[in-house]
Amino acid sequence: MAPVTSPPDPAKVTDPPPGRYSSDAAGLGRLRAGAFVAPALALIAVFLVFPALWVIYLGLMNYRLTGLAAADPKFVGLDNFLQAISDPGFWDSTWLTFQFVLGSAVIGQVLLGFTIAWMLRDWRGPLKRIVEGLVILAWILPSAVVSFLWVALLDRDSGTLNALLGIEGFAWLLDHPMLSIIIFNTWRGTAFSMMLYGAALGNVPPSHLESARLAGASGWQQLRDVVFPHIRGHILTNLLLISLWTFNDFSPFLLTAGGPDGKSEVLAVHVYKTALQSGDLGYGAAISTVILLINLVVAVFYLRLLRSKR
Template identity: 65%
Template structure:
């Protein structure tokens, strides 16, 4: 409620004046706001929806049927991205993407290429996906443990494809147990 009140009043803190929807219409007409809104949609779509949720669910689904050292290795590598503090991870990514001394430029033989300056949104999305996939994978793995294997086997016998199994079996079974 407080945010709505602030949006409907002017900027004067001592004597706020009600300006109605003027602040909102002004924001919608401002090209900088529309640009920031578009960048936010790209970031959330690329990082949270496609990246973290998609990759986390895919990894959890693939690892669900695996056992032994391969599963433990993949889980360990994915979880290693989540364990270090954010400041350490930020420094590591900066060292990887640095223009002059960056590891990625050394590997690709592209000295002077400024990944963070030339492709900032893509760099941040990749960093965020790398950092957040572990948590998504753990959540989806826990949810997938509640899906009875017999349901998936029945779907396979009914010729349900790779995309139909999550839609018709996994998601309804996960929703029913939550």
């Protein structure tokens, strides 16, 4: 019986558009609805909004981990930001991060994850479970364990891979650091895409595929004209999530420590090295703010795509 609250604002509609369901479907009213979301909002404020604002504030200081500037930081305005955007090291890291996201997430994880899900869609029985289990295992093992295994695999003197290939002394992590971490992250993160696409493919009505097949559509045509339109939203959601995760991923550090000479120093590693190893917290915070902005841009880009169809 609670009065219907006013509809969402954008075009200043005076009445709810005909044919739309009420925006207050649960009939709680603003106050009670607000009370329900308040704990969640409080958590978000404390653990996400406040740290983000704090990072912006720190980015305006010459704050350091040690030394005089740790005891008595001074306000330096936009110096840190100007330093960041004029530092070629920062842009190198941004470019490497872009390669890392494109290579390991957008191409690697999505393609591999979809391929596995597509191939497994009609399988039943233990073999499917074994394949899925192995892929998921790569995902759920702790980073420290996994990176140790990969270091052991790729080591140039006594690595398993070099022993198998008979090319002892080939320095994967030094000569091809980006390729190494891209393959590593593809292997590591494919499970999420596989599971998401697996679920999405289950939603494609078999009758549509059946009719396509009867109409003589090839495998690729079935994918393009029947499957993709159905799972478009899943693909975009998946891309959004894994792009952002990969963008902020720190585990490459465990493999290459950003080296050699910064050749695999993605932004997450760059911030760690700047802020904690070199102790330049203020400058590190400024870079973090820029990363935050890049994340926002990426997110808005995907959300726009996602919305454009619906």
